[in-house]
Amino acid sequence: MKHHRDQHFASIEDIQHGFEEAGYICSQQIATTLFLAYHLGKPILVEGPAGVGKTELAKTAATYLRIPLIRLQCYEGLDESKALYEWKYGKQLLYTQILKDKLNEFLEGAESLDASISRLHQYDDIFFSLHFLEPRPLLSALQREGGTVLLVDEVDKSDQEFEAFLLEILSDFQVSVPEIGTIRAISKPFVLLTSNNTREMSEALKRRCLHLFIPFPEPKLEREIIRVRVPDLSENLRGQLVSFIQQVRKLDLKKPPSISETIDWARVLVLLHASSLNPDLVRDTLNTFLKFEEDIEIVQEHLYDIAGKALREA
Amino acid sequence: MEQVLQNLIIALRASGVRISVSESMDAMYAARLVGYENRQTLKDSLSATLAKSHREKEIFEASFNRFFSLDGFSDPETDSYRAPALEPNEEDAPLTQMLLSGDNTGLSMSMREAAQRADISGIRFFTQKNLYIQRTLQGMGLEGLDRDIRRLSKEDGASSRQKGSALKEARDLLFENVRNFVEQQFSLFAGSATREIIEKYLRNIRLSNLEQQDYHQMRAIIQRMVKRLNDLHSRRRKTSKRGWLDLKKTLRENVAYQGILFDPRWKAKKIDRPDIVALCDVSRSVEAVARFMLLFLYSLNEALARIRSFIFCSNLVEVSHVFEEYQVEEALVRLQRGFGLGIKFGGTDYGQVFQDFKKTWLDLLSNKTTVLILGDARNNYGNPQTDILGLIRERSRRLIWLNPEPPAFWGTGDSEMRRYLPSCYFVKECSTVNHLERVVDLLLRTQA
Known part of the structure; x- marks a missing residue:
């Protein structure tokens, strides 16, 4: 299955180009990491501030490769029965009830307890077999033929125990089920893990992954992103908008605006048929990209300076 | 080239980036995959495989730039080395020949090799700098150069004298260059050793004797300590005592399965958050x-x-x-x-x-x-x-x-x-x- 996807990852430029067609502008750094991840067969741990397109990267990778995306959202308390597999208790129960009568028939003629037990031994562990296994996202990602993109989202929110059992999947692409044994991947999934850095990930996990840090983009890259995502915005306004956002990020804010918020704002400006960034318009729409009252106050103080500079620069 | 990569990894480790063997192997594979031609691509690839946090990325950035700044042999003032334009002699030592003919690359290579032989990656303390400068100079063949200079000073004739004084100037330049190189290597390899010593000192000094200037570093130490302790202790952990069946709980849980014990429950020990x-x-x-x-x-x-x-x-x-x-x-x-x-x-x-x-x-x-x-x-x-x-x-x-x-x-x-x-x-x-x-x-x- 690998070779017919090789063309997608033939070179770093191809990746950049392909992702752009799928609507995601990736920097050289991102493309290089994707390239390495594919050829070395390693997962990528993506870190960076919220809203710079970490999750989007995985989604686009799935679109680009034309394979399904399996997403596992992590949270505190997530355990293997929700992430990996669970036994179908109901089915097991139902089957024991149905087979109860069958069992009598089957054991007929057995003279002693020993004989019936040894007869039963011929059928070992019917109830703990693959038929009764309910695959959860991680296991189904391993079992899917043709490969998948597996996104383990916000892995920093999960517990340390969960992280520990991710290790087996990340390094060997296999899962050990105590009752059955090891289940190997039919085809290796392309794995991305994202983290917002609410806690430091363990060394062991980091060691198994390639690490990608996505920072807030450079002005040029951000203009490019806005161009692709909000094509209706005029070029002039796009320049002003990006310059404005870049300056706002330099202020000491509780939550600096991210790319997704820039895109939201660009869409709002398109809806309002704005032709240029005048301070009044900005003041009315500040809340689309600033999410704290304190932040809005800080930006309002500097509003005229920033807007003026943005107009000059564009 | 792989030796160079190894040295980069040593330098990174010295500046406090933790790199395991498997990671350095990944870096090796990655470098082979993308090749050494494009500097930016190589840097991105190594960054993805070696530096695994934002802080480490910053260190990596600095180390990589310092490490691969292949500045040749040059005069620190004019930033280039101009050969004295004198014909080298057959009998001159190799170092003399290189200095006379202005072989920048050769000099730079010879300096790196000599430093390598002197085991420059082992440098830890600033007091060792002079030792390494000496060793490197010797490795480059300083003795031969000195012999040539002595020989020329004894000879008569304007050309010999001119050559002698040119060589002396070149010798000073050589010293300058080696010193710069060793300085640079010192900052690459010894950064964390010095930091560790200071940190160790700060950890053991009585708090009442601490100076204001150490305060920032102290905050960093304390923060790291709190973080580590917190990682160790603050999470509510369930250590289940396997082997002890919780009978009441098992019966309760399995009522739904007509009392058939599908889902045994074990006694668990809870550790509370402090x-x-x-x-x-x-x-x-x-x-x-x-x-x-x-x-x-x-x-x-x-x-x-x-x-x-x-x-x-x-x-x-x-x-x-x-x-x-x-x-x-x-x-x-x-x-x-x-x-x-x-x-x-x-x-x-x-x-x-x-x-x-x-x-x-x-x-x-x-x-x-x-x-x-x-x-x-x-x-x-x-x-x-x-x-x-x-x-x-x-x-x-x-x-x-x-x-x-x-x-x-x-x-x-x-x-x-x-x-x-x-x-x-x-x-x-x-x-x-x-x-x-x-x-x-x-x-x-x-x-x-």
């Missing part, structure tokens, strides 16, 4: 230490969810909100000056403090609470109110007293430490960061 009430003395007698105690409390406050902080001098006030509202610098100033907190900076009165606590906050205590008191127990000969401390001890799980004075001073003068001793779960001298860490480790280890 619950802390901290009281910190900020009077003049402990002024120097108080700053660090507060710094420590601040960091603890960031890390632990359930902590109530108080400061006291003549009376007791709660300051948990200050820690939450302000940045560390401002919070510390506010606490030490007592802006708007209602704290009275008279003589320290432990008796009054305990009474205040009993009156208002005694309900905070439960059988899960650990009470932490930071202070020197110097009560200015007032009523020590030992019975209230006893009450606090009874109401809480543990009472821990950290005293910045060494045990020999306890009970001397107006110190009431000896009288408080019986009510405490334990009392520890706490005057260095290392003390602090050990105590807090104990403190957070709440058993079931």
